[in-house]
Amino acid sequence: MLCEVTGARYAVAVSSGTAALHLSCLGLGLGIGDRGIVPGITFAATANCLRYVGADVEFCDVDECTGLASPQSFQTAIEASDSVKALLPVSYSGAMPDLEGIAKVASNAGAFVIEDAAHSIGATNEAGVRSGSCEWSDAAILSFHPVKHVCAGEGGAILTNDETLARRVRRLRTHGIEPREDWLYDQAELGYHYRMTDLQAALGVSQLARLPEFVARRRELVFRYRQAFSEAPFASRIRIANTDLGSSHHLFVVHFSGEAERKAAYEFFHKKNVRVQVHYMPVYRHSYYANSSVKSLSGVESFYSGCLSLPLYPSLEDEEQTYVIECLRAFLNR
Secondary structure, three states: OHHHHHOOOEEEEEOOHHHHHHHHHHHOOOOOOOEEEEEOOOOOHHHHHHHHOOOEEEEEOOOOOOOOOOHHHHHHHHHOOOOOOEEOOEOEOOEOOOHHHHHHHHHHHOOEEEEEOOOOOOOEOOOOOEOOOOOOOOEEEEEOOOOOOOOOOOOEEEEEOOHHHHHHHHHHOEOOEEEOOOOOEEEOOOOOEOEOOHHHHHHHHHHHOOHHHHHHHHHHHHHHHHHHHOOOOHHHHOEEOOOOOOOOOOOEEEEOOOHHHHHHHHHHHHHOOOOOEOOOOOHHHOHHHOOOOOOOOHHHHHHHHHEEEEOOOOOOOHHHHHHHHHHHHHHHOO
16 A cells, blocks of 8 residues: 555555664665764654664755755765765655755765655655655655554554565564575574554554545645735744645644744743644754764754744644634734
8 A cells, every 4th residue: 555655666564664764774784884964854763763773974954944955955965074875855844855856966976865754645746756656765764653644553664666675674674584484484684673563554554545635634724824824913923834735744834033932932822722843953953963063054943943833633623723823813913
């Protein structure tokens, strides 16, 4: 079903999106002494997977409006590094980065492309290429965490068009073991217990069948937000991240004038029992990455300084969304 939805030739279900990232790095042979580049705006797991295999992490900038890293962002980061083995472009809020352009940058650098598509299953780019198709990447990963488009309770998947890579990550997810004849099996390499359970897979199948319905509802809700926020007082006080028509809208992000106003809005919403969130704090700001050569990236800092994610999920009722909109109106008019 994942292959049908994404267009990838092979799909390997695993226990989480993080496991999918880790196995992708292992399957492509990344290790000690290698270096990967990750956008500064993403969840920490995108960077952590490189550290799991002993590789170093460098961070690249993102567009201050979309949160997406461009081919030029990766190129700039490559030029500042000694050598790079992998680029990890990240979909943000349901929109895909320029994977074709990033693939060209990677090819010139002799690097792999691992697409973090955890936000964008069901999305397409302007050329009609589907998220996770691996047309411009060596591997792509999905997450089935409870907040994602397809919820399996927990889980993830690796997508690829490379049969050899698919075979290897399938082996690595099960302790590195391959079956032999009769009762015999062989541990060919050190692997992990990263299998998805049958219960999770069954839930994932039922959820995946409803993906078009889920994406359609997300697009309806985004349209309603956009209509409301095109008028006063919203239009002059907040900025909406630009996303293309093919986005599957994992998040709906608005931008305030700065961190102080964003913090005040966050606290105001929570007092009104609206659970807004910030996606994401720049990864290089985490204490674990304090020794990174990158201390600040202008696009990343600009995007982060005012971003706030409003509620967006298929079961959100129109009346509930209206309440969110009115809460934001009350905040801006306070």
